Each structure stands twice: as structure tokens, then as C-alpha cells.
Amino acid sequence: MNGLPLLRHRWLLYELTRRELSNRYAGSVSGFAWTFVQPIAQLAIFAFVFSQIFRAGVPANYTGITYTAFVAVALWPWIMFSEGVQRGMAAIAGNAGLIRKVALPTQLLVYSTVIACYAINLAGFVVVLLALYATGENIHLAGLPFALLLLVPYLLFATGIGLVLAALQTFLKDVEHGVGIVLNMVFYATPILYPLTFVPEAWRRGLALNPLAYFSERLREVLLVHPALAAGDAVAAAGCLAVFLAGLWMFKRLSPYFEDFL
Amino acid sequence: MSQPLVSLAGITKDYPKVATGGERLRTLFSLMLRSAELPHFRALENIDLEVHRGESVALVGENGAGKSTLLKIIAGVARPTAGTVAVRGRVSALLELGSGFHPDYTGRENIYLSSAVMGLSHRETRSKVASIIEFADIGAHIDEPIKHYSSGMGVRLGFAVATSLAPDLLITDEVLAVGDESFQKKCIQWLERYLDGGGTLLLCSHSMFHVQTLCSKALWIHHGRARLFGESFDVTREYLTYHEEKRREERRAESIPAPASGGNMPRIVSTWIERADGERAETFAQGDELVLHGIAYEPDDRSPVLLFGVVRADGTAVYGSPSNERGFIPTPIGERRFSFAIRFAAIALLPGKYTMRVHALDPEGLRLFDTVETEFVVTGQTRDFGLVRLEHQWIAGRPGAP
Numbered sequence: 001m002n003g004l005p006l007l008r009h010r011w012l013l014y015e016l017t018r019r020e021l022s023n024r025y026a027g028s029v030s031g032f033a034w035t036f037v038q039p040i041a042q043l044a045i046f047a048f049v050f051s052q053i054f055r056a057g058v059p060a061n062y063t064g065i066t067y068t069a070f071v072a073v074a075l076w077p078w079i080m081f082s083e084g085v086q087r088g089m090a091a092i093a094g095n096a097g098l099i100r101k102v103a104l105p106t107q108l109l110v111y112s113t114v115i116a117c118y119a120i121n122l123a124g125f126v127v128v129l130l131a132l133y134a135t136g137e138n139i140h141l142a143g144l145p146f147a148l149l150l151l152v153p154y155l156l157f158a159t160g161i162g163l164v165l166a167a168l169q170t171f172l173k174d175v176e177h178g179v180g181i182v183l184n185m186v187f188y189a190t191p192i193l194y195p196l197t198f199v200p201e202a203w204r205r206g207l208a209l210n211p212l213a214y215f216s217e218r219l220r221e222v223l224l225v226h227p228a229l230a231a232g233d234a235v236a237a238a239g240c241l242a243v244f245l246a247g248l249w250m251f252k253r254l255s256p257y258f259e260d261f262l
Numbered sequence: 263m264s265q266p267l268v269s270l271a272g273i274t275k276d277y278p279k280v281a282t283g284g285e286r287l288r289t290l291f292s293l294m295l296r297s298a299e300l301p302h303f304r305a306l307e308n309i310d311l312e313v314h315r316g317e318s319v320a321l322v323g324e325n326g327a328g329k330s331t332l333l334k335i336i337a338g339v340a341r342p343t344a345g346t347v348a349v350r351g352r353v354s355a356l357l358e359l360g361s362g363f364h365p366d367y368t369g370r371e372n373i374y375l376s377s378a379v380m381g382l383s384h385r386e387t388r389s390k391v392a393s394i395i396e397f398a399d400i401g402a403h404i405d406e407p408i409k410h411y412s413s414g415m416g417v418r419l420g421f422a423v424a425t426s427l428a429p430d431l432l433i434t435d436e437v438l439a440v441g442d443e444s445f446q447k448k449c450i451q452w453l454e455r456y457l458d459g460g461g462t463l464l465l466c467s468h469s470m471f472h473v474q475t476l477c478s479k480a481l482w483i484h485h486g487r488a489r490l491f492g493e494s495f496d497v498t499r500e501y502l503t504y505h506e507e508k509r510r511e512e513r514r515a516e517s518i519p520a521p522a523s524g525g526n527m528p529r530i531v532s533t534w535i536e537r538a539d540g541e542r543a544e545t546f547a548q549g550d551e552l553v554l555h556g557i558a559y560e561p562d563d564r565s566p567v568l569l570f571g572v573v574r575a576d577g578t579a580v581y582g583s584p585s586n587e588r589g590f591i592p593t594p595i596g597e598r599r600f601s602f603a604i605r606f607a608a609i610a611l612l613p614g615k616y617t618m619r620v621h622a623l624d625p626e627g628l629r630l631f632d633t634v635e636t637e638f639v640v641t642g643q644t645r646d647f648g649l650v651r652l653e654h655q656w657i658a659g660r661p662g663a664p
């Protein structure tokens with residue numbers, strides 16, 4: 001039963017993820033296109049409101065970058081995270097029929113959902129980056145491999161949070177309502193629409209503790225300024241791994257009882 | 263002695279009571295802190311069971327007795343509150359209807375998913391898909407979402423998938439009850455082949471016929487406890503007897519008022535079935551003596567003609583005969599009433615459910631006035647088929663016609 005469950009169940013994870021991907025857009029006409037439409041609409045709104053109305057600018061160290069590109073680089077990772085957490089949270093309750101009748105490691109349902117969210121939005125992210133590059137934005141395509149590398153611990157982080165929320169959600173239906181509000185707050189507490197340097201000194205230290213802030217800033221650096229890894233990345237990765245393992249521990253503690261509550 | 267494929271020891275399962283938010287919150291904290299006391303109800307209590315390779319075991323019991331919960335625990339879907347479960351080998355489980363398919367995905371996608379649960383790769387599954395679809399035999403529906411399937415179609419697909427993997431242990435929960443006649447036959451043939459080939463089966467069924475034909479052993483679960491474990495024929499007999507007694511008590515509780523005597527047509531006032539020793543009974547072993555007793559009413563106080571017939575549960579007539587054929591005259595017992603009895607020295611009927619019909623005719627035996635039915639069950643351990651056992655012998659043959 002123990003050993004390497006992930007290795008033993010790799011085909012199940014593959015099948016679940018494939019299913020998740022192919023069915024996200026089943027029944028819609030334009031299918032995959034929806035992956036872009038929603039974030040692009042969001043980006044357009046932010047770009048208009050903040051660059052045209054609030055006249056927000058880009059710090060001087062980002063050369064050859066418009067506000068739109070500045071936001072886009074941080075917005076897609078945020079969407080990966082928030083969507084991954086929200087869908088991952090619903091993965092257990094949403095597969096109640098399966099869990100009640102089939103013995104399977106239920107954490108795979110959360111993994112596959114989060115992975116599918118990341119994969120879909122990653123594809124959108126790459127396309128948007130290439131499009132921005134084509135329009136003359138100073139995006140360092142050499143930073144793309146580093147960005148992908150940074151997204152791995154970021155994925156672990158989202159999965160860890162998703163596991164905790166999915167487990168709690170099974171017992172308490174209130175969780176999903178709270179999570180929506182918290183995610184909205186975290187969005188504005190993360191340097192996405194603004195750079196961390198714009199945050200008043202008194203708040204900056206606190207904000208920097210937000211793991212999402214770290215990844216948001218680092219992804220911008222790698223893609224817009226200097227394509228290279230930093231020492232802090234290893235620390236962040238270790239932190240994300242810890243969050244993931246803690247989430248998995250809690251999930252496994254509660255998962256034997258899911259069947260009783262679904 | 264080989265190691266058992268399944269061994270359960272002291273299995274107890276409590277389900278938490280989670281009707282209110284407060285109870286849910288309390289339960290969540292207790293689970294996190296591993297403390298014991300929770301509001302719960304007990305679904306299973308102290309069940310022991312061993313199933314060895316090649317055995318076929320049935321779980322019988324009333325609705326809500328805990329059969330499905332026990333199967334879930336063996337299949338690994340539910341975790342027991344106390345006790346140990348050890349299951350070896352590859353297990354295929356068909357729990358309840360629909361058997362764990364995702365309603366939004368097509369039948370084909372669900373085949374891949376179910377196979378992946380068993381550890382098969384996409385490519386390995388691809389080689390099996392054709393035979394699974396052929397066995398399920400649901401035509402073009404295979405590419406439609408499962409939610410549009412009838413329950414029978416869902417079970418067909420579920421059975422086809424579960425059996426395609428040649429499991430060491432097959433667990434099925436009341437699935438045979440859903441498919442149509444021809445699919446049931448196909449399933450039973452498959453199961454018989456599977457058992458002949460050394461497969462192990464754990465079945466839960468309300469059909470004592472299926473239990474007797476497929477399983478060598480049976481466990482009767484009553485209100486969450488093991489009530490009887492043994493040869494399937496013994497257990498099913500006890501179980502059926504229990505039900506008959508329960509039904510009789512219910513009937514007694516209803517206390518049907520005895521029909522008033524009177525009227526101007528011949529009637530059957532009452533009938534009942536007895537064993538050779540005079541005990542009333544509804545279940546008989548094949549070859550037992552069965553005596554049908556009855557009281558008839560005739561308005562002119564002349565002996566009526568009676569007619570009995572034996573009908574199988576599905577309505578097939580087996581045998582019938584009128585009383586005047588043998589010159590029998592019912593015995594007058596006063597008040598225009600007549601008693602009669604029909605003795606069957608050794609019932610040759612094959613195991614199953616039958617109805618004994620008794621009709622009252624006028625004294626001339628020309629017009630039929632009344633019909634009274636009494637049900638009875640014949641049990642037995644036999645591979646014969648048909649309606650009745652015809653007395654026969656297998657004897658040495660000759661090389662050719664004389």
C-alpha cells in the first residue's frame with residue numbers, strides 16, 4: 001500500500017489529468033479559446049483602469065516594458081494559482097460518486113485538477129508572452145526556462161493549499177465561501193498590479209512574507225530584467241515543498257473519512 | 263493451508279452523525295485530534311470473515327443490514343472504525359449501481375478511467391477496450407455520457423470493465439438484479455467460468471437463487487452483526503425461514519377477520535400447508551412430504567368438488583387435478599363446511615417458489631367459483647433444471663440399436 005503511490009498510480013494520475021483537460025471545455029464551441037478570453041479580458045480591464053485612469057507606471061528598472069506587459073507577466077501565474085486552488089478544493093466533493101464506489105488515492109483527484117489548471121493556463125501564458133514579444137515588448141525569452149522552473153514549486157504550493165481546502169471542504173461546506181473572499185484579498189496583497197517597490201516601507205516586509213509575492217516578483221525579474229535563478233529560489237522551493245507535505249499530511253489524516261461525509 | 267485472500271477480524275464501522283453544522287465541526291476536530299468519542303451510529307459490529315482463493319461467498323441480509331458497508335470496507339472504499347482488513351491480490355469491485363463511473367464522461371472514457379484505477383496504462387487499456395465494449399453490448403451508447411445511461415446499461419458496462427481485468431477477487435453488490443434476462447445469463451455464465459477457473463467471488467444479493475447457484479458459502483448479516491456463516495444452502499434456508507416467520511407475524515398482527523360463513527356460492531374458507539409432522543410451514547426441502555389442508559363452504563350443504571393446481575412463481579402451470587377424478591368426497595364438519603387435505607408424499611418440484619391454488623366448484627364439478635392461493639418454497643441442492651424431478655436412472659448403454 002505504501003512505497004511510491006504516485007509511481008504505482010501514475011496511469012491513474014495521467015488518466016485523471018487527461019480527462020480533466022479534455023472535459024474542461026467539453027460542450028463549449030470554441031473550447032480551448034476560452035482559456036485566453038477570460039484572462040485577456042481581465043488584463044484589458046486592468047491595463048485600461050490603471051494605466052489610463054490611475055496613470056500607473058512601470059519602475060525604471062523595467063526597460064522597454066509597457067504597463068500591460070508588466071501586469072500580464074504576473075497575472076497569468078496568479079490565475080494558475082487561484083484557479084488551481086479553487087478547482088482543487090472542489091475536486092473531492094465533485095467526485096463524490098467516484099470516491100464512494102472506487103478505492104483510489106483521493107489526493108490524485110486534487111493533483112490532477114491542479115495540474116490541469118496549471119497546464120491550461122501555462123499554455124495561455126506562453127502564447128501571451130510570445131504575442132507581447134512580437135509586438136515589441138522587451139520580454140527576455142531566455143528567461144522562459146527559468147520561469148518554468150520557478151513555476152514548479154509554485155505548483156507544489158498551490159497543490160498543498162488545495163489539499164488542505166479540499167479536505168476541509170468535505171467536512172464543512174462553508175470553506176468555499178470563505179476562500180473566495182480570501183483569494184480576492186490575496187490578489188491585491190500580491191504585487192501583480194504594482195511592483196513591490198511601490199509598497200510603503202512599513203508594509204513591505206509583511207507583504208514580502210507572502211509566498212505569492214515572491215514568485216510574482218521573481219517571475220517578472222526573470223522574464224523582464226535578468227534571466228537567471230537566485231539563491232532565494234531554493235529557499236522558496238523548500239518552503240513550497242514544506243507547504244505541500246503539510247497539506248498532504250492533513251489531507252491523508254482526513255481522507256479515510258471522506259466516504260462517511262460525502 | 264494457503265493464506266486467505268480476504269481476512270477480516272473484528273470489523274466495526276461507525277458512521278458519524280453529521281446532520282448539523284455543529285456536529286460536523288465537532289467531528290472534524292475529533293478526527294484531527296484522533297479522539298474517540300463522536301456521535302455516531304453503528305453500521306457493522308465485530309464481523310470476522312475469511313475468504314480463501316477459489317471460494318465464493320455471498321452476503322445476505324435485509325436492507326440496511328450492513329452488507330454494502332462490509333463490501334465497501336473489503337474493497338477499500340470505506341475504512342473500518344475498528345478491526346483489521348487484509349486483502350491480497352487484484353480486486354475488482356462493483357459497488358452499487360453505476361459502479362463508480364463519472365456521470366459526465368462517456369462510457370469509453372470511463373473504461374480508461376476505471377482501468378487506470380486498477381493500474382493499467384492507457385496503451386494496455388486500449389487493447390482491451392474492444393472486448394469490454396463487446397461484452398457490455400450497449401451499442402453506440404458507449405460514446406455518450408454515462409448520465410444518459412439506464413441503470414441496466416451502467417451495470418452492463420461496469421460488469422464488463424470489472425471482469426475484463428481477470429481479478430483475483432471480484433466483489434459485486436446486487437448488480438445481477440439490474441441487467442435484463444439475457445445479460446444476467448451472460449453474467450452468470452461468466453461468473454461460473456470464472457469460478458471454475460479458480461476465481462474468488464464475493465457477492466451480495468437478495469436473490470437466494472443466485473446465492474445458491476453461484477456461492478458455496480454465505481454470511482448472513484443481521485442488524486450489523488454476523489448471524490450465521492456456513493454452506494450457502496443452509497444459510498439461505500435459515501434466512502428464508504426467518505423471513506417467513508416475520509411475514510407470518512406481520513400477518514397475524516393484521517389479524518384478518520375470518521370471513522363470515524354464508525353466501526350462496528361454494529367457497530374456500532381457508533387453506534394452509536403442513537409438514538408431515540403436522541407443523542405449519544412454507545418452506546420444504548425437495549423430497550419432503552407436504553400436506554395441503556383446507557376448509558370449503560357449500561351453501562346447500564352438499565359436498566363440493568375441489569380442484570388444486572401448482573403454479574411456479576413465474577406463472578408456469580406445473581400440475582393440477584380435480585377431487586372428483588379420484589372419487590374423493592370432502593368430509594362434512596358441520597355448518598355447510600367441509601374439510602379436505604391433499605398429501606404429496608415427496609415433492610418432486612425443483613427448488614424455487616411456488617403457489618398452490620385451490621378452487622371450489624359446485625357439487626357437479628361444472629362451474630368454478632372460488633380461488634385461494636398459498637405460497638410455498640422448495641429448497642434443495644441440485645443442478646437439475648426444469649420444473650420437476652422425473653424419476654430416472656443413468657444406466658450402461660449399448661453399442662447400437664438392436
